[in-house]
Amino acid sequence: NIDKEIEFYDPKDRDLSDKEREKKNKEKEEKAKKEKEYEKEGKSKEKHKLSTVGFATQAVFLDAESGIQPDSKTCSEYVLNEGSFQIPVHRTGLSKGQPLSERSLENNPLRKCCSVLVRLVRAPRSADGLQVLTSKDIEVEEEELERLGLLIRPKPYHLAKYASERCKPTPMEAFLFPSRLEREKNAMPAATSMVQSTGNGELTGDEERALKEVAVFEPSRFSEKLKDVRKKVRDGLKSPTMPGLINNSFVFQSIPEKGFLVAVDGMQGVPSHLGYGWVGCLVSSFPPGSYYNSEGQIVTEVKCVTKLDFKSDIREPRWLDGYDRWVGAEPSPTGMLCMIIDVRVVFTQQMSRGLFGARKKKMDSFELNQMGFAILPVWDSGEHYTVAGNYQLPLYAMGPT
DSSP, rough: OOOHHHHHHHOOGGSSOHHHHHHHHHHHHHHHHHHHHHHHOOOOOOOOOOOOOBBOOOSSSEEETTOOOOOOOOOOOOOEEEEEEEEEEEOOOOOOOOOOOOTTTSSSSSSEEEEEEEEOOOOOBBBTTBBBBOGGGOOOOOHHHHHHTTTTOOGGGGGGOOGGGGGOHHHHHHHHHHHHSOOOOOOOOOOOHHHHHHSSSSHHHHHHHHHHOOOOOGGGGGGGGGGTTHHHHHHHHHHHSSBBBBOGSSSOOOOTOEEEEEEOOOOOOOGGGEEEEEEEEEEEEEEEEEHHHTHHHHHHHHEEOOBOOTTTTSOOBOOOOOOEEEOOOOOOTTTTEEEEEEEEEEEEEEEEETTTEEEEEEEEEEEEEEEEEEEEEEETTTTTEOOOOOOOOOOOOSSOO
């Protein structure tokens, strides 16, 4: 029965010595032990893991004459690019040595349906005009900062005050936005747990009590007791190295009408003595597993991987079929969906023993045999998120039951 949780091992572990593998397992055990201790103390660092959502660029200055971002050092006059902007977010940043500009990330993959709201405002100057003023220069209440022009609050998004020309939805985003709007609206996480879980300082009793009265982390509603909270949160968001990207697989739930793509690229470690002339795959979903429930009759839920790259190594065969789209797949009663990869091989030679040892002998007739089965989880149990990625799967000798 394949309708159960399947454990996959890191292929890199295969190259480790027994001593290295033992050391790695010991490190994992120690890490798990520390996490349990943190949970007991209410200080689980994994609760709010620092991650990178994406990258965005925005021109701060423009050429006074052309009105675009300067692209050379010869530009003598430039102005502040004042205004409110909605900027697209990309999943990857700049390449090494790539020049930085507002358009540097245009060809990078988008973080779909995600954008950043940014405002650029001309700062007021001191009475003599020699110094640019900031809120840090004047110790007054926020209301006074607003009067002096040092604090300008953003306008609500629905008033369309943000320039959004760069965020024109792609066809895929236009399809995804309705499902985004149907999601349950969640408030920002409580500052108490955020500060404590990032391990950057404890909140005082007064701060914890004050935060219980403020459900959403809004600076305009801060009381005097919460002055240091913002600093503690900012410190928690700092990292000596760039944190890893969020898992893209869990950004959108799978949409049956759009489906998902599966490509079987090849095999590793095929015994060279098998004497095969061709190898391919039958790919089907479970459920329904129609091919195996109909005594091997060809059904529409089966796709064939047949374009063998005859230039590839016989021990590492590769296929050139690429992606197949699966639309309308339904999960099992437990919520899991898997792909069954049935590897078939045509033998053209067989091993025979003689006076001088084993040797390959050409067969009079070719045979098609099952080499084995691999199982690829598509959705986690109970969660309809496509577990996208590149996987090296073990091949089982016994088929699905």
